[in-house]
Amino acid sequence: MEKVAIIGMGMTKFGECWDKGLRDLIAEAGAKAVTSAGIDGKDIQAIYGGNMSAGRFIGQEHVGALIADAIGLSPIPSTRVEAACASGGLALREAYLSIAGGIYDVVVAGGVEKMTDVYTEQVSLTLGGAGDQEWEVFHGATFPSLYAMMARRHMHDYGTTEEQLAAVAVKNHSNGAKNPLAQFPFEITLEQVMKSSKVAEPLKLLDCSPITDGAAAVILAKESFAKKVCDNPVWITGSGHATDTLALDDRRSMTTLDATKLATKVAMKQAGITPKQVDLAEVHDCFTIAEICAVEDIGFVKKGEGGKAEADGMFDLNSDIPVNTSGGLKACGHPVGATGIKQAVEISWQLRGEADKRQVKDANIGLAHNVGGSGATAVVHVFSREVR
Ligand code: COA
8 A cells, every 4th residue: 555645734714704605715725735735736636525515505516526626626536525524534535545545646635615604594404414314303303412412321321511511612612712713713611611502401502513614625645756745744644434323323322433433443553553642633523522422432531431531631732632722623613524624634733843822742643533423424544743
């Protein structure tokens, strides 16, 4: 297998981007990534673009070709990748596989979503498409309500408290406050989270990731090209992808995402690491309970200990394993098709020492964890400063 490096990265500001269309967002992120790689667009041979639902958010389909056109890279092949909120992570994996498998030398992995042009009700219905239409959504389930059920079960089984959930949001907003590209670059207090309006009990407004516009892109290259053009490549040393049932009630457990566990196992085995060796991680905190499940399922703590660990500051910026230094989905924002790529952008900036006020000291190994729906897809990547 070819070794694969990230040689350039870029993202737009996340948020409510009234003045930018889908095309503008992609073009901006793509141009930033190409500029950061310092390469000629002519070197790029293919595009993999994550997008969950431009058709339902803004009436635009045929997003693969649109991305190539927007970045000015037509007529190269451009493929839209869809796996709900894991569309970006899966686009990264498909791009990675295309180089690792020897098909291409240089490709773009991008992600984009434009969610704020429709009302919240329409966004909820569209996101609901990631769940089981027949058995969940038709009966009134929304994503906040599905994750609320996971939270209730976690509280029942392990004694996790609403304050421990809130601690995740407080931490991620603290990190987001140091990220100028975040949707919510401000700190919040535990009291503010606890007093915020109820969305689906026990989840409150400040336990939820927001509705977001945004795009992100990375340039991937094989080893010989990367070493020729780039002084500080970030190597993708492990890539895992797993699936599970769409419906939450069909799962073995409501609080363990087996897809996360499996994707992590595959990615870590390939990278030859254990959870203890990870210096920082971007995990899928679409709701605060999701981060608690993620740190347990990835193996940073034992099952049931995630809530306490979060409240004790085990994943704070200055801790041994900072989690969601970008602000996570909660504070940086969650443009669903772009999130998995944004995670790769953040880890790359961190490993290159370019993360400014939120820089983690001596960051050598990073992990990104991207989930689709309530856990029917999970994609995990391990990144390293060292080529392996
Ligand atoms: N976190 C923090 N602040 C938020 C927020 C969030 N998640 N969502 C909205 N806000 C803020 C808005 O900026 C706005 O502030 P302002 O009055 O100062 O401008 C205020 O709260 C009200 O915003 P509004 O857009 O009216 O909220 P809403 O009720 O329409 O939407 C949610 C709130 C929680 C329902 C919506 O953000 C949501 O559905 N989030 C989950 C998205 C999701 O499911 N993603 C997929 C995960 S699998």
